[in-house]
Amino acid sequence: MKRDDENLDEILDRYLPSAAKGEMEEDGDRVWSRLQSRAEDVSPRVVFKATTVLRWRPVAAILAAAAVLVVVFIGMRPGKAFATVERVDGVLFRVEDTRTEAIAGGQALQSGETVRANGGAGSTLVLKDGSRVEMRSKSELTLEQADEGIRIRLKDGSVIVNAAKQNSDQRLYVQTKDVTVSVVGTVFLVNSEEEGSRVAVIEGEVRVQQGAAEKKVRPGEQAMTSPKMELLSVKEEIAWSREAAGHLALLQRTAVTTAPQTRLAFDEASIRPSGRSPATGGGGRGAPEQGNPCVGGGVQIDPGRFIASRMSLYWLIRRAYGKGNCTAEEMFAAGTGLGSGLDPVSGGPGWVKSDQFDIDALFPKDSFRDVPRLTDPRLQMMLQELLTNRFKLMLRRETREVQGYALTLGRDGAKLLSSRNGTAVSWDTGYRFAKNEKGETVARLNGAKASIADLVYGLQEVTGRRVVDRTGITGNFNYRVEYAPFDGGIAAALGIRIADSPYPSLFTAIEEQLGLKLQSEKIPIEVLIIDHVERPSEN
Amino acid sequence: MAIAAVPNASPSSSDEAFVRVFGDIYRQHYQLVYRTAYSVTGSRQDAEDVLQTVFMNLLDHDLPGGLIRSPKAYLYRAAINTALNTVRSRKRYDLVDGVEEIPPPVPANSTGPGDPTRQRLLNAIAKLKPKEVEILILRYEHDYSDAEIATMLGKSRGTIAVTLYRTRARLKKLLRTSGEKQ
Numbered sequence: 173m174k175r176d177d178e179n180l181d182e183i184l185d186r187y188l189p190s191a192a193k194g195e196m197e198e199d200g201d202r203v204w205s206r207l208q209s210r211a212e213d214v215s216p217r218v219v220f221k222a223t224t225v226l227r228w229r230p231v232a233a234i235l236a237a238a239a240v241l242v243v244v245f246i247g248m249r250p251g252k253a254f255a256t257v258e259r260v261d262g263v264l265f266r267v268e269d270t271r272t273e274a275i276a277g278g279q280a281l282q283s284g285e286t287v288r289a290n291g292g293a294g295s296t297l298v299l300k301d302g303s304r305v306e307m308r309s310k311s312e313l314t315l316e317q318a319d320e321g322i323r324i325r326l327k328d329g330s331v332i333v334n335a336a337k338q339n340s341d342q343r344l345y346v347q348t349k350d351v352t353v354s355v356v357g358t359v360f361l362v363n364s365e366e367e368g369s370r371v372a373v374i375e376g377e378v379r380v381q382q383g384a385a386e387k388k389v390r391p392g393e394q395a396m397t398s399p400k401m402e403l404l405s406v407k408e409e410i411a412w413s414r415e416a417a418g419h420l421a422l423l424q425r426t427a428v429t430t431a432p433q434t435r436l437a438f439d440e441a442s443i444r445p446s447g448r449s450p451a452t453g454g455g456g457r458g459a460p461e462q463g464n465p466c467v468g469g470g471v472q473i474d475p476g477r478f479i480a481s482r483m484s485l486y487w488l489i490r491r492a493y494g495k496g497n498c499t500a501e502e503m504f505a506a507g508t509g510l511g512s513g514l515d516p517v518s519g520g521p522g523w524v525k526s527d528q529f530d531i532d533a534l535f536p537k538d539s540f541r542d543v544p545r546l547t548d549p550r551l552q553m554m555l556q557e558l559l560t561n562r563f564k565l566m567l568r569r570e571t572r573e574v575q576g577y578a579l580t581l582g583r584d585g586a587k588l589l590s591s592r593n594g595t596a597v598s599w600d601t602g603y604r605f606a607k608n609e610k611g612e613t614v615a616r617l618n619g620a621k622a623s624i625a626d627l628v629y630g631l632q633e634v635t636g637r638r639v640v641d642r643t644g645i646t647g648n649f650n651y652r653v654e655y656a657p658f659d660g661g662i663a664a665a666l667g668i669r670i671a672d673s674p675y676p677s678l679f680t681a682i683e684e685q686l687g688l689k690l691q692s693e694k695i696p697i698e699v700l701i702i703d704h705v706e707r708p709s710e711n
Numbered sequence: 712m713a714i715a716a717v718p719n720a721s722p723s724s725s726d727e728a729f730v731r732v733f734g735d736i737y738r739q740h741y742q743l744v745y746r747t748a749y750s751v752t753g754s755r756q757d758a759e760d761v762l763q764t765v766f767m768n769l770l771d772h773d774l775p776g777g778l779i780r781s782p783k784a785y786l787y788r789a790a791i792n793t794a795l796n797t798v799r800s801r802k803r804y805d806l807v808d809g810v811e812e813i814p815p816p817v818p819a820n821s822t823g824p825g826d827p828t829r830q831r832l833l834n835a836i837a838k839l840k841p842k843e844v845e846i847l848i849l850r851y852e853h854d855y856s857d858a859e860i861a862t863m864l865g866k867s868r869g870t871i872a873v874t875l876y877r878t879r880a881r882l883k884k885l886l887r888t889s890g891e892k893q
Binding site: 191196204206592621625 | 737739741742745746749750752753755758759762763766767826828829832833850851852854855856857858859879882883886
């Protein structure tokens with residue numbers, strides 16, 4: 173089998189066709205000119221054909237593209253800068269009538285200019301008053317000097333504005349097609365999309381004006397102009413930002429409430445004890461794994477209905493509050509008590525984990541156009557409402573420090589082998605236990621085109637503790653770390669006995685073989701604490 | 712349906728926006744589409760045809776939602792499907808014509824077109840499901856990790872690992888079978 177794997181890797185490595193760069197660019201240019209010719213061929217028909225009106229837009233676009241899509245780099249413009257480009261990640265364009273010009277970091281922007289960020293993590297502008305504007309990729313805005321201050325017209329996309337302190341007669345405004353946000357000094361996000369606009373506040377307070385109506389939005393709150401817009405948490409809204417961690421920390425310090433703004437609930441819901449708890453053991457196909465609250469009969473979702481079969485309240489809480497599926501190490505924590513510091517849900521009576529329930533709930537009509545995912549915030553809100561009303565669940569969030577590890581660079585730097593310069597020693601990424609020729613157990617941590625995140629994930633499973641990456645290393649690598657089975661974590665869960673081993677400890681092996689260090693550290697994690705819960709009321 | 716008056720001179724602002732978007736999308740992703748198509752078809756001419764077909768389809772139809780949400784994932788999937796269709800229809804055409812293809816002479820140690828191992832590999836890939844080919848090519852041609860594939864295709868890392876494991880097993884079996892026939 174191993175031989176087969178090696179053969180396959182060699183065949184793929186050697187024989188999978190790979191395009192030559194020069195040929196690719198030559199062919200790419202040829203196709204682009206054909207796309208333009210095609211547009212010219214079809215345009216006269218399109219003008220007079222009603223049924224193809226919708227198709228005209230792209231065709232017109234290509235015609236225009238042939239004439240106007242000229243990208244040139246220009247130097248800094250004269251005159252006092254209205255704004256300066258602080259950082260460009262991807263490409264930042266200046267859009268003038270039918271021309272686009274790429275702008276580099278450090279260049280100046282004048283009042284009335286339109287810029288568009290594309291690709292990468294977006295770009296950051298600094299306005300003349302010191303306000304910083306982070307533009308998400310695919311966002312377009314115009315900067316204007318208004319009588320009453322600076323106006324940012326957001327045509328499309330998202331911006332996060334860190335507004336400088338404003339004077340009483342000079343304010344910063346962000347305007348979309350349907351709202352105007354006025355600011356005194358704060359950090360907030362504005363998003364403009366086809367269906368409407370969204371304003372989310374991270375720190376301070378903004379005033380949002382839609383038509384004649386005006387309302388204040390405070391930290392953690394959002395205002396949306398259309399009910400059709402997808403409901404996202406502020407945390408999800410700012411996730412694209414390079415400074416998301418900083419914004420999130422600010423939000424956690426200043427948010428007045430984490431409660432959802434809009435209450436969403438199932439139309440009808442039936443909850444029944446399934447009578448097959450892991451403690452007593454289930455039977456038959458799809459039976460739950462004994463003793464593990466992370467595993468149950470499964471969930472079926474369609475656009476009108478949510479059905480959960482033999483799921484524990486523990487699992488429901490995790491999904492309702494965005495803690496996701498149990499990872500392997502959390503399954504150990506939840507099911508075996510090992511590494512209990514990892515469990516993101518804590519407290520409550522034993523039946524929260526041991527008892528299972530069948531839930532059949534109907535979504536309000538037209539709630540979802542497609543089948544929602546379990547991570548859909550609207551579905552999560554409905555589950556939260558169900559747990560609050562029927563289980564009388566009361567939770568609080570706490571940040572706890574658990575004993576974990578920080579992965580850092582070793583004294584002499586990393587010895588990782590880039591996956592671009594060599595063949596992987598193993599075809600997959602993960603951990604293994606094997607016997608050497610003397611019958612001694614060796615533990616292996618393998619990486620094949622693996623990132624540091626993959627390594628961290630593996631280390632968490634191996635140690636049963638949180639691991640944070642402080643290496644700053646990016647890219648993909650091939651590695652194999654051989655070490656004596658770690659005393660705890662997955663080895664303990666699998667019942668692997670730790671005896672005298674000729675192999676180095678995990679800590680030594682990581683340092684010697686990868687040039688990295690695994691240092692003990694307290695890691696903050698958010699935990700949901702169950703303050704109160706009752707068995708569900710009768711249907 | 713009303714007939715829309717289409718300006719011949721200056722395009723509307725939405726057209727201008729499309730110009731930028733379409734031009735950007737082509738520049739950013741044509742290499743992904745081309746390289747993907749080349750790996751599946753093994754032919755420069757087919758890769759060029761696939762590239763043209765994928766982007767021409769965008770001209771001939773309204774922009775699909777998937778493209779707006781995630782251009783990279785949409786175009787990658789389109790490239791895989793179009794490339795697989797190209798390979799499969801070529802096989803049907805060859806069969807109908809009844810013409811036996813004579814492989815060009817292969818220099819020693821070649822891995823280029825006409826190499827029997829390369830052809831066996833391409834034939835085996837053509838028999839995989841599109842979802843399997845998606846993951847295989849991302850991994851072995853574009854050098855993506857499991858986590859990167861999961862992010863791009865909107866799947867969990869576990870799903871990617873399991874699918875990749877099964878795909879490799881199928882590929883090994885297909886290669887063994889074709890090797891025995893030779």
